[in-house]
Structures are given as C-alpha cells and as structure tokens.
Amino acid sequence: MKISARLLSIALTFFICTALTAQEKTEITFHKSHIPSRNNAPFSEAVQAGNLFFLAGQIGFDRAAGYMAEGGIKGETEQVIKNIQAVLKHHDLALDNVVKCTVILSDIEDFKAFNEVYTQYFTKKPARTTFAAKGLAVGAKIEIEVIAVR
Template sequence: MKFVQTNQAPAAIGPYSQGVIVNNLFYSSGQIPLTAEGTLVEGTIEEQTHQVFSNLRAVLEEAGATFSTVVKTTVFLTNLENFTAVNEIYSEYFQDHRPARSCVEVSKLPKGADIEIEVVALVKQ
C-alpha cells in the first residue's frame, strides 16, 4: 500500500491521506473545492466543481493516473438541483471516457462545500 500526497491539492483536513494506491488501483479521498492553500472556493457550483476537478487532477497525477484511467466516481451534492450544472462541467473532464458513477444528495459536506467527488482509477505501471 502506498499513500499519495501532493502540495498541488489541499492537504487532508483530518486523519486521512489524499489517496491510497493498492496493487494497481488508486482510491482518492473526497475532494471538496479547497484551493491547494486550503481556502474554500465559495463561488458558483460551476466554480466549485472546476476546483474539485483541479484537485482530483493533482492527486491523480501524483498517483500516476489520469482522468482517462478513472473507473468509478462518486459525486456528493448538497443540492441535487445542481445536478445538470455539475454534469456539464463533469463532461468537460470525462468526454469520451465514461467511468461508472454514483451521485447522491447529502445534507452537509465538510467546510460548508456544495460538492465533493472521489475517484477510483487504474495506475499506470
């Protein structure tokens, strides 16, 4: 097992790592719209979603993976009325590559974020 850590994404805000590689799979922790410096992006759901994907890109790269090797995503939203807007941004990062996905509405997310996404990806060997 290998723990993934990069300064290009926000540090964990609790007793966990940004991600873990087991065999050839990378499991990310959920990413919320924090900048690498730890500041919450409080703009529109579109701005928050782009920040989440920026964080995901950073941890994926550190793990030796990319969006094209993601096999599963889980999207957490505090308001499912943002589903369409998030899908538009999501499709910019996953164009022809369509990993399996779950999307659920939750009552709250850490730091008052409106979105959190976690991924599972194949690691290039």
C-alpha cells in the same frame, strides 16, 4: 448437461483458493499527500491496492488561494476536478485512468449545472454514482471521490 456434485465442489474450491491467493498477493500502500501540510490529515489522499488507486473525496477548496472556489457549483466542481487531477498526477495517472466516481452534492438541484462541468473533464465516462447529502465539509457544495486504475 449434468454436473456432478464432486466436480462442482472441486471447481468451487479452485475458484475460492485462486481468489484468496490473489488477495494475499495484493500489496496495499497508504500514500502521503503531494501537499506536505496535508500529511497530518486523519486519512490518506490515495490508497493503492495493486494497480487500483482509491482517492479520498475532494471538495472545491483552492489550496493555492486558501479558500473555497468561487462561482457556485460550477466553480467548485471545476476546482474539485483540478484537485483530483493533482492527486492523480502525483501518481503518474490522469482523469482517463478513472473508472469510478462517487459524487456528493449538498443540493440535488445543482445536478444539471454540476454535470455541465463534469462532462467536459470525464470524457471516457467512468461509472458514476451521484446523490445529495445534507451538509458537506466546510460548507462545500460538492465532493467527488474516485477510483483509478494504472
């Protein structure tokens, strides 16, 4: 089947106009934190674009206790996930709404231990990227950021 250049041009123009219109209608909201003391941070804990929620990376800092979670990579991973759950809950979302996770480990050798905890919570298996980086904020062993859909 041969498609004329004119028909292809019309189809491409329609596609581009539809995509641009969809982008123009997407409202973006920079949400304040559910923890008032975090509202002075130089970033938003959650940014909403339409029905998508982009959460800032969370580390294993236990905000109630005021220190990094104990128990090494497993303890920090559990606390990170609790922190993510708290932000999601503030927006009437849960871990089942998460479609993408980006995981940053300070030591790739912690991958297996981290994964043992992670798989207990993210049972829907969202898409994921995991890598190691030299040095995370306040000496954290792990940081996770997520994208969720309402």
